[in-house]
Amino acid sequence: MRVAVIGGGAAGLTAAGSAKNAEVVLFEHTDKLGKKIYITGKGRCNFTNVCDRETFLSNVVTNAKFLRGALSRFSPDDAIALLNANGCATKVERGRRAFPASDKASDVTKALRRYAENNCARFVTDVDIKRIVPTDGGFTVVRGDGEEKFDRVVVCTGGMSYPVTGSDGSSYAFLKEMGHDIVPPVPSLVALKIAEDLSCAEGLTLKNVALSADGVKPIFGDMMITADGISGPIALTMSAYLARREFPYKVRLDLKPAISAEELDARLLREFDAQCNKQFKNALDNLLPKSIIPFIINVSGIPETRRINSVTKAERQRLCTAVKRAELTVVGNDGFARAVVTSGGVDVGRVDPKTMESRLVKGLYFGGEVLDVDALTGGYNFHIALATGYVAGTNAGGTNNE
Numbered sequence: 398m399r400v401a402v403i404g405g406g407a408a409g410l411t412a413a414g415s416a417k418n419a420e421v422v423l424f425e426h427t428d429k430l431g432k433k434i435y436i437t438g439k440g441r442c443n444f445t446n447v448c449d450r451e452t453f454l455s456n457v458v459t460n461a462k463f464l465r466g467a468l469s470r471f472s473p474d475d476a477i478a479l480l481n482a483n484g485c486a487t488k489v490e491r492g493r494r495a496f497p498a499s500d501k502a503s504d505v506t507k508a509l510r511r512y513a514e515n516n517c518a519r520f521v522t523d524v525d526i527k528r529i530v531p532t533d534g535g536f537t538v539v540r541g542d543g544e545e546k547f548d549r550v551v552v553c554t555g556g557m558s559y560p561v562t563g564s565d566g567s568s569y570a571f572l573k574e575m576g577h578d579i580v581p582p583v584p585s586l587v588a589l590k591i592a593e594d595l596s597c598a599e600g601l602t603l604k605n606v607a608l609s610a611d612g613v614k615p616i617f618g619d620m621m622i623t624a625d626g627i628s629g630p631i632a633l634t635m636s637a638y639l640a641r642r643e644f645p646y647k648v649r650l651d652l653k654p655a656i657s658a659e660e661l662d663a664r665l666l667r668e669f670d671a672q673c674n675k676q677f678k679n680a681l682d683n684l685l686p687k688s689i690i691p692f693i694i695n696v697s698g699i700p701e702t703r704r705i706n707s708v709t710k711a712e713r714q715r716l717c718t719a720v721k722r723a724e725l726t727v728v729g730n731d732g733f734a735r736a737v738v739t740s741g742g743v744d745v746g747r748v749d750p751k752t753m754e755s756r757l758v759k760g761l762y763f764g765g766e767v768l769d770v771d772a773l774t775g776g777y778n779f780h781i782a783l784a785t786g787y788v789a790g791t792n793a794g795g796t797n798n799e
Contacts, residue, residue, distance in 0.1 A: 556739025
């Protein structure tokens with residue numbers, strides 16, 4: 398049994414190590430295995446989230462149901478055990494996020510490579526796969542420099558995020574040629590660009606705030622103001638939920654989600670009573686970070702030089718609205734070059750969730766980000782790559798016990 402694994406990232410290396418009864422050849426588009434792993438989690442590699450299956454699935458944005466079988470076969474504990482067994486000690490931090498104990502993503506790459514090497518997988522790097530041609534009883538893998546025959550093929554070519562790592566979407570063409578529909582890829586977990594001018598607060602990290610949008614419940618946490626928009630955990634989460642919403646669209650920022658509008662108004666009355674002779678622009682320092690005050694003043698429409706003792710009730714209510722529901726107009730995002738993951742890819746309706754085998758082409762399997770599945774931050778996406786790669790590899794190699 399000869400198995401070709403296309404793609405040398407987390408899913409591909411796991412598939413190559415899991416195809417136990419096969420001669421495995423792994424083809425990598427770039428000159429180095431695991432390039433995207435090295436930059437995952439800012440170089441620390443949050444490789445899984447140690448939670449139960451239902452909690453995990455609640456953090457999957459696209460096609461969660463499809464992953465039930467894979468998560469049953471390969472759990473977060475299995476991910477930790479696999480890395481530990483292959484020389485990578487691990488630790489679990491806040492939010493159940495698992496990392497290599499060294500805080501070095503390279504140790505995860507080394508462990509997954511060792512896992513594949515222990516299965517005698519052969520690596521071929523710097524190779525351009527042009528086509529995969531089904532033949533009687535197998536496949537011909539057509540490279541830029543020749544072709545080779547295999548019994549089965551596992552496609553783990555990733556999506557389009559961080560194309561410099563090799564995930565450039567080039568595999569979609571030959572997968573379409575084989576009959577698979579590709580859900581149009583879009584960036585997800587990506588910084589958002591906004592129309593409003595927030596340059597006064599560039600670089601500011603807002604703690605314990607909330608973002609909401611039509612159809613999306615408030616998302617609580619931290620957010621960062623960038624040169625042209627918003628980033629940080631809750632902005633990335635919003636980008637995932639609204640990955641396919643047309644630009645422009647509105648999101649709402651609540652700078653004080655822990656208190657109601659009525660409670661905020663009562664606090665403003667107390668603050669204003671204590672600072673009645675100050676100008677409006679100088680009376681908000683106890684309420685908000687200094688750098689964002691000019692933006693909130695602008696949204697409120699209250700003249701910044703107005704004396705506090707002359708601010709009307711209607712104006713105070715406008716200020717409450719600006720603090721609790723400041724509208725931001727999202728006009729774009731940072732694109733695939735800086736997106737953490739890709740939303741879109743191979744339509745999972747034509748893939749068997751128990752085996753990761755194509756329902757259209759027998760002997761063709763899929764793993765990782767090439768599939769139309771994506772999740773929130775916290776180790777979920779990396780684990781999806783490991784789990785689907787494991788299931789694809791065990792089935793392609795004929796080692797599935799189910």
